[in-house]
Amino acid sequence: MLISWRYRERNTLIQKLDPRARWIFLLTVMFSVIQFWDIRFLAFFLGLSLVYYFLARLTWKETRRVWTFVLILVVVIIGLNALITGRGGSTAVLRDTRHTVWEVRWVVPGVGWTIHLFITVEKIVFALAQMMRMLTIAVLFIPVAFTFNPNHYGVTFRRLGLPDKVAFSMDLAFRFVPTLAHDFSLTLDAQRARGYEVEKLSGGLIAQIRKMAPLIVPVTINAIVGAEDIVNAMDLRCFGLRPRTWLQELRYAPRDDALIGFSVVVLVGSLLARALLRIGDFWVPDAVLRLFGF
Amino acid sequence: MVRLSADLPLRIERLTFRYHTRPEPALRDVSLTLEPGELLLVAGASGCGKTTLIRCINGLIPRTYRGELQGRILVYGQDARSMSMAEFSQKVGTLLQDPERQIVGSFVLNEVAFGLENLGLPRAEIRARVEEVLAYLGISHLRDREIFHLSGGEKQKVALAGVLAMRPGILLLDEPLASLDPVSAQEALALFRRLADEGTAIILVEHRVEDALSIRPDRVLFMQDGWIAYSGPPDGMTDAVDYRQVKLPAPLILQRAAANSPPHFEPAIRPNGREPLVIFEDVSFAYDEAGPPVIQDVNLTIRRGDIIALLGPNGAGKTTLVKHAIGLLKPRQGRVLIGGRDTREMSVAQVARTLGYVFQHPGHMLFAPTVREELAFGPKNLGFSPEETDRAVARAVEIVNLRGLEGYPPLALSFGQQKRVSIAAVLAMRSRILVMDEPTAGQDYWNYMAFMDSILQMPGFAAVLFITHNLDLAICYANRVVLMAEGRIAADGPPPEVLSDLELLRRCRIVPTSLLRLNLEYLPRTGRFMRAEALAHV
Amino acid sequence: MERKKWYAFGTREVVYSALGAALYGVLSFATNMLALPAAGNLALRPAVCIPMFFGVAFGPWVGFITGFLGNIIGDALSGWGFWFWWDLGNGLMGLIPGFAASMITNYRATRSFVVADLFSILGVIVGMGLASLSEIWVSGIDLNTATVGYFLPAALTDIVNGIILVPILMVAYAAIVGRTGR
Numbered sequence A: 001m002l003i004s005w006r007y008r009e010r011n012t013l014i015q016k017l018d019p020r021a022r023w024i025f026l027l028t029v030m031f032s033v034i035q036f037w038d039i040r041f042l043a044f045f046l047g048l049s050l051v052y053y054f055l056a057r058l059t060w061k062e063t064r065r066v067w068t069f070v071l072i073l074v075v076v077i078i079g080l081n082a083l084i085t086g087r088g089g090s091t092a093v094l095r096d097t098r099h100t101v102w103e104v105r106w107v108v109p110g111v112g113w114t115i116h117l118f119i120t121v122e123k124i125v126f127a128l129a130q131m132m133r134m135l136t137i138a139v140l141f142i143p144v145a146f147t148f149n150p151n152h153y154g155v156t157f158r159r160l161g162l163p164d165k166v167a168f169s170m171d172l173a174f175r176f177v178p179t180l181a182h183d184f185s186l187t188l189d190a191q192r193a194r195g196y197e198v199e200k201l202s203g204g205l206i207a208q209i210r211k212m213a214p215l216i217v218p219v220t221i222n223a224i225v226g227a228e229d230i231v232n233a234m235d236l237r238c239f240g241l242r243p244r245t246w247l248q249e250l251r252y253a254p255r256d257d258a259l260i261g262f263s264v265v266v267l268v269g270s271l272l273a274r275a276l277l278r279i280g281d282f283w284v285p286d287a288v289l290r291l292f293g294f
Numbered sequence B: 001m002v003r004l005s006a007d008l009p010l011r012i013e014r015l016t017f018r019y020h021t022r023p024e025p026a027l028r029d030v031s032l033t034l035e036p037g038e039l040l041l042v043a044g045a046s047g048c049g050k051t052t053l054i055r056c057i058n059g060l061i062p063r064t065y066r067g068e069l070q071g072r073i074l075v076y077g078q079d080a081r082s083m084s085m086a087e088f089s090q091k092v093g094t095l096l097q098d099p100e101r102q103i104v105g106s107f108v109l110n111e112v113a114f115g116l117e118n119l120g121l122p123r124a125e126i127r128a129r130v131e132e133v134l135a136y137l138g139i140s141h142l143r144d145r146e147i148f149h150l151s152g153g154e155k156q157k158v159a160l161a162g163v164l165a166m167r168p169g170i171l172l173l174d175e176p177l178a179s180l181d182p183v184s185a186q187e188a189l190a191l192f193r194r195l196a197d198e199g200t201a202i203i204l205v206e207h208r209v210e211d212a213l214s215i216r217p218d219r220v221l222f223m224q225d226g227w228i229a230y231s232g233p234p235d236g237m238t239d240a241v242d243y244r245q246v247k248l249p250a251p252l253i254l255q256r257a258a259a260n261s262p263p264h265f266e267p268a269i270r271p272n273g274r275e276p277l278v279i280f281e282d283v284s285f286a287y288d289e290a291g292p293p294v295i296q297d298v299n300l301t302i303r304r305g306d307i308i309a310l311l312g313p314n315g316a317g318k319t320t321l322v323k324h325a326i327g328l329l330k331p332r333q334g335r336v337l338i339g340g341r342d343t344r345e346m347s348v349a350q351v352a353r354t355l356g357y358v359f360q361h362p363g364h365m366l367f368a369p370t371v372r373e374e375l376a377f378g379p380k381n382l383g384f385s386p387e388e389t390d391r392a393v394a395r396a397v398e399i400v401n402l403r404g405l406e407g408y409p410p411l412a413l414s415f416g417q418q419k420r421v422s423i424a425a426v427l428a429m430r431s432r433i434l435v436m437d438e439p440t441a442g443q444d445y446w447n448y449m450a451f452m453d454s455i456l457q458m459p460g461f462a463a464v465l466f467i468t469h470n471l472d473l474a475i476c477y478a479n480r481v482v483l484m485a486e487g488r489i490a491a492d493g494p495p496p497e498v499l500s501d502l503e504l505l506r507r508c509r510i511v512p513t514s515l516l517r518l519n520l521e522y523l524p525r526t527g528r529f530m531r532a533e534a535l536a537h538v
Numbered sequence C: 001m002e003r004k005k006w007y008a009f010g011t012r013e014v015v016y017s018a019l020g021a022a023l024y025g026v027l028s029f030a031t032n033m034l035a036l037p038a039a040g041n042l043a044l045r046p047a048v049c050i051p052m053f054f055g056v057a058f059g060p061w062v063g064f065i066t067g068f069l070g071n072i073i074g075d076a077l078s079g080w081g082f083w084f085w086w087d088l089g090n091g092l093m094g095l096i097p098g099f100a101a102s103m104i105t106n107y108r109a110t111r112s113f114v115v116a117d118l119f120s121i122l123g124v125i126v127g128m129g130l131a132s133l134s135e136i137w138v139s140g141i142d143l144n145t146a147t148v149g150y151f152l153p154a155a156l157t158d159i160v161n162g163i164i165l166v167p168i169l170m171v172a173y174a175a176i177v178g179r180t181g182r
């Protein structure tokens, strides 16, 4: 199994930005979005993240998979919500469900339970708002894996304030990935040569899980045994004795400062809007009501 | 006088060390000195304390390995106990055995810079030093390459660069040749010699004494369970050393073995009845359609009674070829027949009934809590009945003589024993053809010779094929040699025929050994190749 | 040998964290690739035993980084995007078993298995719990939806995989602790 990172050098504006600035942007926007339920504000954030997304210039081919995943998630969650919400949570807004659009009461024959399902204008708008929030955040973070260079995670988070050791263990992890992937395929071959057939895992769930041991155990134990040498090699080269220099240098360019400034404004703005102006709560446009003839 | 000796790079006085987890010491009363530019070869069987000695000198003992340490170690006149790891690292550099297991950077640049980064040096200086050492080792072109895609030899140079960047006066090399093919090994040795000539004091730990002697070490240290059995000039060592334990040049073995009784080795497999077992017909393969073919138009027939040594440089396609034999890979062109059936129509499990494939590193397959369960894994997968399984396992244990260890966890066994378990796992599946990828890698001379002897004397195999970089192994054991180069079969025939063509060997990047030369010399009298001990008695 | 302080984070911890994270990432990716039968690959997430085991064997910090970073790596490899709260949840699935580390000396004892499994279960409940709850105020679902839609499916499979595989790994590890003695 030859694994490959989704990351690729694309020389886009996004990738020219300093990784720290981009993380700050992503996190502040995420925290801002989740302040709002008003689709007008949500529309703004969705737009913002879409702009960011398209600046990343990802191809449909490489993102097809995650998109199907996201869409299924959205559908399932909204579906579930539409059926079983209305009690507490952030969905308290739905308690007054006056404008009923569609409704069924169905008595289950025999048992005698009544199932009461109803769709209201509020629920529809709420579902819309929800979808916008989920999409905004998904769209915001999908490019991470594709556009951040795995080999700069360490220095990035060091400069964002993590300790040397933790930051370096990130770099080290990315260093191990190809090696371990190779070991895994070796183990897979070795076990198949002993008649082990992953494709034909039989038995109940438990039995199937136990049957993963021949794959997982050798790879894990092998890696742990090998770790002793690596620990020695690092100790021998003074790892962790004093604050270390990181060869990769990160420098903020004016555009990075701009991005960070913008992020801060957005966050502070959102907090103020909610806390002081008390705007951005759930809101049902009259247009929609009229649309359904209320 | 005193002052002079104080300036010696290294002076060890009556060193004794015991790991806190062990009852008996791993080093006993070891004393030695090292002069600038001196190259000291340390040899000895596995477990004799070589690595422990290295750990004492580079400060890992007693810092990360705890235990009881007696005696004195002076590094450039300074007592090791009083030195910090930072001081150590800039006086003593250590290259561990497996480069893959000591490289911490994803890219060559980061790896070489690692130590300097940890010392907190300014970026400019780090870059300068890295460039310098890369240029010195002649690998500047690798500077921005990704480690994972380097060859074994390149990886080792990079690891060495990472050590040299710290500018140590003493260089410790712990079995640096273990994971290299002959050509890369030669290069590495030449490099060590050059470093010594330019003033670095070097301690070279190596089983492959024969190869190591080729760069004229100034002194040799031979260790036996923690003691120094011999210390002095190379010539003297050969008397002190047991030629069965350490690989000496063939002519020396010849002299010494004459005294003892001849070795009795009779392979259980005889070239009788030429019934074909595995047939490759015009097989070609590439890992991806677009990519270059890794093996091309290979025609090869493995017959009952064959003991085949498959030789060739790194990347020649040896492993790829044998993976076709067990159906792990299916040819893109041509076909592979096993017992007359095309592997395309068989699952790997089905092939495994007739052909057992032993991977190079047992660690890649051992998982069970006991040897018994480990061995039962294969038979169970092949649908043996419980009784059959028990019988097969018992027999396998018998053959590789692991009796008494059935209830023992395989992962806790020594490397040699694990290797035997991995063979037994194949035997238990009743495979009649044994295929081994680099069966001797990572074991010392004595261990792997004993190991090969026992396997080839095992009953039950119709044919054996082993991949190796070790030419002498082919000479001692094979009755047929297949040479591979650039994905094609360059030669195929009885050892004397194939290996006497030195021009051919050179083209396949195989370095003739003293044993080969000796055998070619004796060939008129013997008519076949044999090990040096046997030659002593013809 | 005397036990280290649970919060100690030296070179060994750095290496084991990195190793664990890489392993978790690669194994999630790989078991994702292998065409596993049963109710899709979701039902079989054997890799979750890695953060739990690394926690149990090497302590909470190692466990946390293994889970957190490992999940990021796994998603990065298979292109699942980046889901901060779920990464955090996975981190907790390694952190909490890590507190069992100081109680376990003999990795073969049944008692150790029980302790490890209990902490693993707790870890899953807290970790997946947090991740699911986070969805309440991230995507604004209510508790029922969070429970039915996120928590139960994730938690159940993780628990089953964890309690079965962690002891298996512990037994294997018991066999090598002696060899890599410090």
Ligand SMILES: Nc1ncnc2c1ncn2[C@@H]1O[C@H](COP(=O)(O)OP(=O)(O)OP(=O)(O)O)[C@@H](O)[C@H]1O
Pocket: B019, B021, B022, B026, B044, B045, B046, B047, B048, B049, B050, B051, B052, B053, B065, B444, C179, C180, C181, C182
């Ligand atoms: N970390 C350790 N803890 C306990 N015992 C150890 C440790 N490392 C080595 N030993 C023991 O110390 C003795 C010497 O081991 P050492 O590794 O120095 O031998 P060696 O000559 O390097 O062997 P090899 O050639 O196989 O590398 C052996 O009995 C070994 O089992």
Ligand SMILES: Nc1ncnc2c1ncn2[C@@H]1O[C@H](COP(=O)(O)OP(=O)(O)OP(=O)(O)O)[C@@H](O)[C@H]1O
Pocket: A001, A002, B287, B294, B312, B313, B314, B315, B316, B317, B318, B319, B320, B321
């Ligand atoms: N899984 C793989 N995917 C792509 N290329 C591969 C793979 N395995 C091997 N190769 C390439 O195929 C070629 C032959 O590899 P192979 O392992 O068969 O050589 P080898 O003769 O076994 O070398 P060595 O002596 O180092 O084991 C090499 O160039 C290698 O890079």
Ligand SMILES: [Mg+2]
Pocket: B050, B051, B052, B174
């Ligand atoms: Mg050693």
Ligand SMILES: [Mg+2]
Pocket: B318, B319, B320, B437
């Ligand atoms: Mg090979």
